[in-house]
Amino acid sequence: MLSTLTSRAGRVLAFSVFVILGLIWYTSSFKYYDAASAPTTFYAGNGYNKSHPIDALMDTAETDLDELLTTESQDLATAAERYRARRGRHPPPGFAEWFEFAKDKDSLVIEDFFDQIYHDLTPYWALEPKELRRQAKSIPTRISIRNKKAILNTDEPRNWMDSWHDLVSKLEGRLPDLDMPINVMDETRLVVPWETVNEYVLKEQAGRTMPNANHVISEYMSLTQLDQEIAEAYDPEFAIPPEGGYWQMAKLGCPPGSPARNNTLPMIDFGTPPWEFDNFERMSYHGYVGNFTLAKDPCVRPEMQVLHGTFLEPISVSTSNKLLPLFGGSKLPMNNEILLPPAMYWAQNEHYSGGEKEHGGEWEDKMNKAVWRGAATGGRAREPNWTGFQRHRFMSMVNATSVQQAEQNNSHGINFRLPNYADYKLNGDGFVTQLLEQHTDTGFNHLVCTPYNEADPTCPYLDPYFQLAEGMPMKKMYNYKYLPDLDGNSFSGRFRGFMLSTSLPIKATIYNEWHDSRLVPWVHFVPMDTTYIDFYGIMAYFLGGRDSVARKIALAGKAWSEKVLRREDMQIYTYRLLLEYARICDDRREYLGYTNDILGS
Numbered sequence: 001m002l003s004t005l006t007s008r009a010g011r012v013l014a015f016s017v018f019v020i021l022g023l024i025w026y027t028s029s030f031k032y033y034d035a036a037s038a039p040t041t042f043y044a045g046n047g048y049n050k051s052h053p054i055d056a057l058m059d060t061a062e063t064d065l066d067e068l069l070t071t072e073s074q075d076l077a078t079a080a081e082r083y084r085a086r087r088g089r090h091p092p093p094g095f096a097e098w099f100e101f102a103k104d105k106d107s108l109v110i111e112d113f114f115d116q117i118y119h120d121l122t123p124y125w126a127l128e129p130k131e132l133r134r135q136a137k138s139i140p141t142r143i144s145i146r147n148k149k150a151i152l153n154t155d156e157p158r159n160w161m162d163s164w165h166d167l168v169s170k171l172e173g174r175l176p177d178l179d180m181p182i183n184v185m186d187e188t189r190l191v192v193p194w195e196t197v198n199e200y201v202l203k204e205q206a207g208r209t210m211p212n213a214n215h216v217i218s219e220y221m222s223l224t225q226l227d228q229e230i231a232e233a234y235d236p237e238f239a240i241p242p243e244g245g246y247w248q249m250a251k252l253g254c255p256p257g258s259p260a261r262n263n264t265l266p267m268i269d270f271g272t273p274p275w276e277f278d279n280f281e282r283m284s285y286h287g288y289v290g291n292f293t294l295a296k297d298p299c300v301r302p303e304m305q306v307l308h309g310t311f312l313e314p315i316s317v318s319t320s321n322k323l324l325p326l327f328g329g330s331k332l333p334m335n336n337e338i339l340l341p342p343a344m345y346w347a348q349n350e351h352y353s354g355g356e357k358e359h360g361g362e363w364e365d366k367m368n369k370a371v372w373r374g375a376a377t378g379g380r381a382r383e384p385n386w387t388g389f390q391r392h393r394f395m396s397m398v399n400a401t402s403v404q405q406a407e408q409n410n411s412h413g414i415n416f417r418l419p420n421y422a423d424y425k426l427n428g429d430g431f432v433t434q435l436l437e438q439h440t441d442t443g444f445n446h447l448v449c450t451p452y453n454e455a456d457p458t459c460p461y462l463d464p465y466f467q468l469a470e471g472m473p474m475k476k477m478y479n480y481k482y483l484p485d486l487d488g489n490s491f492s493g494r495f496r497g498f499m500l501s502t503s504l505p506i507k508a509t510i511y512n513e514w515h516d517s518r519l520v521p522w523v524h525f526v527p528m529d530t531t532y533i534d535f536y537g538i539m540a541y542f543l544g545g546r547d548s549v550a551r552k553i554a555l556a557g558k559a560w561s562e563k564v565l566r567r568e569d570m571q572i573y574t575y576r577l578l579l580e581y582a583r584i585c586d587d588r589r590e591y592l593g594y595t596n597d598i599l600g601s
């Protein structure tokens, strides 16, 4: 998590490391899990001591966070120095004002927090500024800055554009001229083949310079003159998936030789329901997420093509394999969008946040349960492929009836497989069903049938497996201790609200967001795999005499989010991002920079 990759080149390396470590982990897997010594009950809290893998994961994560905190920059000179050391360039013009803005808002300035910006923007250095500007102006849904005014351009009223416009407007007086195209779809839009991105990243590296401070320019170019010029519109050639679905498009964003590109690993049998969970066991830390960045990456999780709606059948796909500037709120690791804080986090929308003021009451007053409500989204979950969809899988795996059926059926349900209980030290004798009955409150409030009918929440082919439940506003969910968070059509949109609440988020996703390098899994929230095979182990750990540990993570996550996920922090991130973006789109970008700290003015 902390070491978010700044280049695709890094991925190849990370990947080979994964293969080697994977093998080591695999052979040593579950060694200290001996079914014979498994405790008979978790409720007594016996059997748990420091040797639980979650304790080890928490220890490591706390050390990572401590290290991160030592890199906070207290003053501008240090921040500029850290910038040059990490980015290999002078900071962009406006950096001093940006730093002052951040400090005025009591922000922690930690250079790693901005890694995502550089990961996202680096390949664009390979394209000519003029071409980037032409591309940007060809996308009808965009926000422009001209003479310190933020202008909203859109072909028709679009979801969330107003919210993003509001975010940028708050910064308009501080920003140079620019055009930022925005993806208004739920689904992501750019998959540039890995080889191309790699070439672009290498080109940026080769051209990276730190010109003598005396030659550096601090004024961005004005775009008003250029607005008179008529440039030929750029066609990104957005396309629908070929046969084989979105996976065939998406996997091209993965490194050559990665499991996603290597059709042979693992064997995916489309003829049977998705029971491919071994891959996670191999990369996990004794069955739990050890490296969230790795575990959520579909490039190393080819089984996601049958375990996630994004790959099974998204509602809409319109994907370009060219690199052009396009901003959005979330993306898959193989996508190339430029991440912004999601509009739904900026909007003061109760549906996604539970309200700005509602964060839940005291831990001790909450129900000792995991709660989940929502619609069965994820894509078009038709018969028979609905069995691969993530929300459906979670709902069945927390359903005591379907789990009991699976226990009597060689661990197989219609759309899930149970973990080997012994691996998680779970008692086989009705322990899991009891845990689910007593400690979960979950249900779909709409089955999102195909064909879709908003007015009818039922669905003939799903009704036998899912009973509809009353919807629940987010602020009511905060009356429960545990908050599993699952992807929908893309990222869930609830996570910021969950983090700021007094309850404990248990997060599973394959999507990346702007905040990824500022949150530390196992310190600020509990990471869960998208197979959900670790869910029972996680719940048994906390319920088995570790209530105070759950409370500690819930409150640490809340306190941390109040420092790094505030609306101010979204502004600070966006401000920094747009200074960098404007520089890349500027004809004199090689010479643009902030060097007053060196010149001593």
Ligand SMILES: *[C@@H]1O[C@H](CO)[C@@H](O)[C@H](O)[C@H]1NC(C)=O
Residues within 6 Å of the ligand: 037, 047, 048, 049, 050, 051, 052
């Ligand atoms: C608890 O720790 C002790 C060593 O301190 C070890 O012998 C024992 O097996 C552990 N118990 C469990 C259930 O892991």
Ligand SMILES: *[C@@H]1O[C@H](CO)[C@@H](O)[C@H](O)[C@H]1NC(C)=O
Residues within 6 Å of the ligand: 019, 257, 258, 259, 262, 264, 265
């Ligand atoms: C890719 O598949 C080949 C078999 O076709 C296998 O030998 C190789 O190890 C695989 N590579 C990776 C990185 O898994």
Ligand SMILES: *[C@@H]1O[C@H](CO)[C@@H](O)[C@H](O)[C@H]1NC(C)=O
Residues within 6 Å of the ligand: 001, 003, 005, 014, 291, 292, 293, 294, 297
């Ligand atoms: C986690 O995985 C990512 C990439 O998959 C890698 O870059 C990173 O170094 C890993 N982190 C640790 C602590 O191993």
Ligand SMILES: *[C@@H]1O[C@H](CO)[C@@H](O)[C@H](O)[C@H]1NC(C)=O
Residues within 6 Å of the ligand: 245, 270, 305, 306, 312, 382, 383, 384, 385
């Ligand atoms: C989804 O279902 C259709 C039949 O309706 C089938 O042809 C297709 O292969 C399935 N897709 C996947 C990814 O399993």
Ligand SMILES: *[C@@H]1O[C@H](CO)[C@@H](O)[C@H](O)[C@H]1NC(C)=O
Residues within 6 Å of the ligand: 405, 406, 409, 410, 412, 413, 414
């Ligand atoms: C029992 O397992 C089989 C596969 O082994 C699966 O197709 C079936 O749906 C399962 N039955 C139930 C009731 O979950």
Ligand SMILES: *[C@@H]1O[C@H](CO)[C@@H](O)[C@H](O)[C@H]1NC(C)=O
Residues within 6 Å of the ligand: 395, 399, 400, 401, 402, 442, 443, 464, 465, 466, 467, 468
């Ligand atoms: C739980 O599973 C059973 C069997 O599949 C199903 O009849 C029931 O409706 C499910 N309950 C919920 C809340 O989805």
